[in-house]
Amino acid sequence: MPKVTEHLANAKDKPVFSIEIIPPAKGGKIDELLHDISPMMELKPPFIDVTYHREEYISVKKEDGTSKEIKTRKRPGTVGICSAIMHKFDVDPVPHVLCGGFTKDENEDLLIDLNYLGIKNVMALRGDHAKPFQTFKPKADGHAYAAELITQIKDMNNGKYLHDETEYLSKSDFCIGAAAYPEKHFEAESEAIDFEHLKTKVKAGAEYLVTQMFFDNQKYFDFVKKCRENGLDIPIIPGLKILSTKKQLSILPKLFYLEMPLDFRNAIEEANDDKAARQIGIEWCITQCKELMDFGVPALHFYTMSKSTTTMAVAKHIF
Ligand code: FAD
Numbered sequence: 001m002p003k004v005t006e007h008l009a010n011a012k013d014k015p016v017f018s019i020e021i022i023p024p025a026k027g028g029k030i031d032e033l034l035h036d037i038s039p040m041m042e043l044k045p046p047f048i049d050v051t052y053h054r055e056e057y058i059s060v061k062k063e064d065g066t067s068k069e070i071k072t073r074k075r076p077g078t079v080g081i082c083s084a085i086m087h088k089f090d091v092d093p094v095p096h097v098l099c100g101g102f103t104k105d106e107n108e109d110l111l112i113d114l115n116y117l118g119i120k121n122v123m124a125l126r127g128d129h130a131k132p133f134q135t136f137k138p139k140a141d142g143h144a145y146a147a148e149l150i151t152q153i154k155d156m157n158n159g160k161y162l163h164d165e166t167e168y169l170s171k172s173d174f175c176i177g178a179a180a181y182p183e184k185h186f187e188a189e190s191e192a193i194d195f196e197h198l199k200t201k202v203k204a205g206a207e208y209l210v211t212q213m214f215f216d217n218q219k220y221f222d223f224v225k226k227c228r229e230n231g232l233d234i235p236i237i238p239g240l241k242i243l244s245t246k247k248q249l250s251i252l253p254k255l256f257y258l259e260m261p262l263d264f265r266n267a268i269e270e271a272n273d274d275k276a277a278r279q280i281g282i283e284w285c286i287t288q289c290k291e292l293m294d295f296g297v298p299a300l301h302f303y304t305m306s307k308s309t310t311t312m313a314v315a316k317h318i319f
Helices: 004-010 030-041 078-089 104-116 146-157 191-204 217-229 248-256 262-270 274-295 309-315
Strands: 016-021 047-050 056-061 067-072 092-098 121-125 175-180 208-211 299-303
Touching: 004 092, 004 175, 004 208, 016 030, 030 078, 030 309, 047 078, 078 092, 078 104, 092 104, 092 146, 104 146, 121 146, 146 175, 146 191, 175 191, 208 217, 217 274, 248 262, 248 274, 262 274, 274 299, 274 309, 299 309
Parallel strands: 016 047, 016 299, 047 092, 092 121, 121 175, 175 208
Antiparallel strands: 056 067
16 A cells, blocks of 8 residues: 555656545444545545544533533544545545544554554644633643654654564554644744744654645745755645635634635625635636646645535546
8 A cells, every 4th residue: 555655756747636534423424425525536536634533522401401511522433434435445545643632542552553454644633622622732641742643653663662662563654744834833923933843743754744725825835945945855735625605715714824815805705605606716726726736736635525526626627
């Protein structure tokens, strides 16, 4: 099973088409997920990212009228989905692995399962704060930053597990991806500090980066230039989101801390309805993809939310 970096190196004339999917809400059906993403399989993505979702805390009403907080995981099933898509579509899954909500031992157990499944790629992330809290707190004996998780995975690749350093432990062989933010991670005090932390992730063992979504290609171009000038030579995959409702014009910047280019913003604001906004979103993304291809990106990675329609509307013009 090839690694993401090998897929990127093997792509010759065109960038790789790749996608990110999310597990269905708890109790969802795997058949529906596979059905929803199957149109995109026509384009043969060599790898598919599957997001991971930590626990959150919700308030439920008790019979006596008072309420209590309960812990729930709204989108479980990442590992099972990875296994299902591997067998159904013969693609390489890239499960996301999180610090937030997990201890180092739980991370190790998950990585051992992935290794036994023959999965060779992981995306190592810190994750966000647990809802409804506002700040990120690692679990006791959990990692505080993605760089620490990357070090743990690298250690496993060298046969070094958490509590046992015998020479008989088998080495995993994970190719490790990490997240990057052309418009800065929202918690970082400055771009410079955020960039230093990114360098730490690469030094720890990240072999490629996937960016947060952006709608202004210049942000990506500037970011890649800065990486190259600072000796970060690994592939930097642009993450793309196709705007599909008018509401997303205000939601996406709030959720992902990004700027919408003025001409795009104006066009969406003037759109009569969601259908018109979606068409503008598709056309904007096609233009973004064409410019990114001219720039020589290794892949075009689409945040699909497990739906095919808008991604296919863009991709059929590109691939
Ligand atoms: P980190 O790289 O650890 O950085 C987090 C913050 O800490 C940054 O501000 C950084 O500058 C700072 N920092 C890093 N190291 C240090 C240090 N040593 N000292 C002080 N500050 C430090 N979330 C999910 O829950 N599930 C997913 O599946 C998921 N997939 C994603 C995929 C991609 C491609 C991207 C871009 C994001 C994804 N996210 C996902 C969201 C991600 O978890 C959040 O953006 C999270 O807030 C940061 O994760 P990170 O791995 O970039 O963190």
